[in-house]
Amino acid sequence: DAKTTQPNSMESNEEEPVHLPCNHSTISGTDYIHWYRQLPSQGPEYVIHGLTSNVNNRMASLAIAEDRKSSTLILHRATLRDAAVYYCIPVSNTDKLIFGTGTRLQVFP
Amino acid sequence: EAGVVQSPRYKIIEKKQPVAFWCNPISGHNTLYWYLQNLGQGPELLIRYENEEAVDDSQLPKDRFSAERLKGVDSTLKIQPAELGDSAVYLCASSFGLAGEEETQYFGPGTRLLVL
Numbered sequence: 081d082a083k084t085t086q087p088n089s090m091e092s093n094e095e096e097p098v099h100l101p102c103n104h105s106t107i108s109g110t111d112y113i114h115w116y117r118q119l120p121s122q123g124p125e126y127v128i129h130g131l132t133s134n135v136n137n138r139m140a141s142l143a144i145a146e147d148r149k150s151s152t153l154i155l156h157r158a159t160l161r162d163a164a165v166y167y168c169i170p171v172s173n174t175d176k177l178i179f180g181t182g183t184r185l186q187v188f189p
Numbered sequence: 190e191a192g193v194v195q196s197p198r199y200k201i202i203e204k205k206q207p208v209a210f211w212c213n214p215i216s217g218h219n220t221l222y223w224y225l226q227n228l229g230q231g232p233e234l235l236i237r238y239e240n241e242e243a244v245d246d247s248q249l250p251k252d253r254f255s256a257e258r259l260k261g262v263d264s265t266l267k268i269q270p271a272e273l274g275d276s277a278v279y280l281c282a283s284s285f286g287l288a289g290e291e292e293t294q295y296f297g298p299g300t301r302l303l304v305l
Contacts, residue, residue, distance in 0.1 A: 112290040123193070123280050123296030124232065167231055175284070175292035176245075179231025 081178050082107040082170035089184045092158045100153040100183055102168030107148055111170040114177070115142065115153050119164045124179075127153065129171070163187045191215070193297035195281050201303045207269035210300045214262070214283030221258055222294065223266050224280040232280050238264065239286055276304045 085103040092098040104113065114129040128135055128142045130151075135142040141154040155162055167182040194213040202208050214221050220239050224232035235254065237245040240261035249256065253272070258264040268275055278299040284292050 110290065114293075121298070123282070123299050124294075125296065126293045129291065129293075165231075171290045171292070173289040175286075175289055175294075176234065176237075177232075177294060179233070181229070181231055 081172075081176075082111060084168050084170065084180050086166075086168055086180060086183045088181070089186065091186045091188065092155075093188050094159060095157050098155040098158045098162070098185065098187075100155075100166050100168075100185065101150065102152070103150045104168065104170050105149040107170045108172065109148075111172050113142070113144060113148075113151050114169045114171050115140070116167045116169065116177070116179075117162075117164040118167070118182070119161075124167065127166070158185075158187045160187050160189065193281055193283055193295055195279075195297035195300055197300055198298060199301045199303075201305065202271055203305050204273055205270040207267065208271050208302065209265055209267045210279050210281075210302075212264045212266070212281030212297060214264070214281070215295055218283035218285055218295070219261070220284045220286030220292075221264050222282040222284075223256060223264070224282065224296075226278040226280055226299070228277070235266070271302075271304045273304050276302055278302070 115127040116124040118124040130142045143152045165182040165184050222237050223235040226232040236249045236256050238258045256266045278301050280299045282294040282296040284294045
């Protein structure tokens with residue numbers, strides 16, 4: 081299973097962009113990179129996933145490095161509701177999610 | 190569409206007592222997961238079902254934990270007897286179970302267990 085490294089915490093002001101980094105240097109060539117987030121007192125929720133190309137959806141964008149050893153989750157305009165723990169998870173064909181400790185994002189008004 | 194439903198949301202018991210958690214997955218989802226989340230940590234998989242079959246229970250402490258998924262829909266996770274160290278949040282998740290590495294899991298709100 082690929083190991084991931086994420087900063088323990090990050091801070092942002094409301095309505096500013098946030099770039100959440102993740103290193104996954106041992107990722108295998110067929111693993112997809114998934115991001116989930118967990119709001120306080122809730123279960124994790126899916127944010128976005130990708131393989132090689134950058135991906136966009138209504139929640140966020142995912143920028144994947146060309147060598148796939150790192151990726152960045154981009155929240156274009158942070159809101160107070162985006163305060164959560166963000167998990168970066170390489171997923172193989174077993175679709176098993178192995179969570180690390182994630183990045184706790186604080187958003188200030 | 191209703192999400193994953195879990196009950197109870199909170200449970201306080203004394204050590205050595207039994208406890209059970211219930212999960213109703215999203216309609217049509219074939220795969221069901223139970224996770225354990227300790228404070229400050231990410232969730233850890235306990236058991237995974239594909240329909241009625243437990244296909245990965247390698248992390249389930251089988252001396253005190255048991256789970257079942259009758260008729261391939263609802264599931265129950267039981268602890269008997271509970272220990273102080275079992276205090277944690279127990280999360281249930283479900284997925285269609287067909288998309289492999291692109292599969293998305295949908296989580297319930299969890300049951301917060303406190304063992305005194």
